[in-house]
Amino acid sequence: MASQQLQAQTLPLSPGAQPRSWQQEVEGAWELGRRGVPLPRDPDWKALCERKPFERNLLQNPNPEGVNISEPAPHLPPNSPRVSLESLGNFSGWAISTEKPPQEAGKKPGSEAPCFSWCVKQQQVDLLAEGLWEELLDSYQPNITVMDWYEDSRLAQTVYQLHVRLLAGDGQTPLREFHHEGPEHGASREEKNWCHVSHVFHGYGPGVRYVHFQHRTLNAEAPGGLCRTRATDSSVSVQLRD
Secondary structure: OHHHHOOOOEOOOOOOOOOOEHHHHHHHHHOHHHHOOOOOOOOOHHHHHHHOOOOOOOOOOOOOOOOOOOOOOOOOOOOOOOOOHHHHOOOOOOEEEEEOOHHHOOOOOOOOOOEEEEEEEEEEEEOOOOOOOHHHHHHHOOEEEEEEEEEOOOOOOOOEEEEEEEEOOOOOOEEEEEEEEEOOOOOOEOOOOEEEEEEEEOOOOOOOOEEEEEEEEEEEEEOOEEEOOOEEEEEEEEEOOO
């Protein structure tokens, strides 16, 4: 086995402590052997231990505006102008774009009706770069959990969309997908007008190398100012099964 061919490095010792290898540190943290997890072909135990690929949010800046879901979504003041989303927080890691819904195409300029648009934010997670390995993803296939919180802004019947795809090694071919629109009847909702959505991918088959995470939130611009739908605490994480 690869683990027997590797001469394990040892961690720095505190006075009186017994030597402990990086491989032992990994096994102690995640019990790979007990769980029947196949080991990497050429393991770098130190890097694996430092990356901590399990139970960690793999998205960058999951709460870019610093919004607290234990409180009501902050209201924009009247006559709020449209500003760059990037100016409202740290959105590094997110690709941001704006799309017009199809029903906006025929709207006349100067109309008093609100002008709707989707704010699209997306990230693509490279699972191998985050410390996972091919044998793990292809054979053991750990759970991949996605979660998000979004504001029930009541701007329209649907104010939020989530699209998550597990992609092959080319970074484009979808192998599994999850889609959600909200709010939906009976959705898990806090009193503070936040809605929660989650999904667990399991048994998705070999070949998964990337997770593409995209959420779309509805904005409305009217003569009285801009109204937005916020999303926050987005996450993609990987779990070993007990």
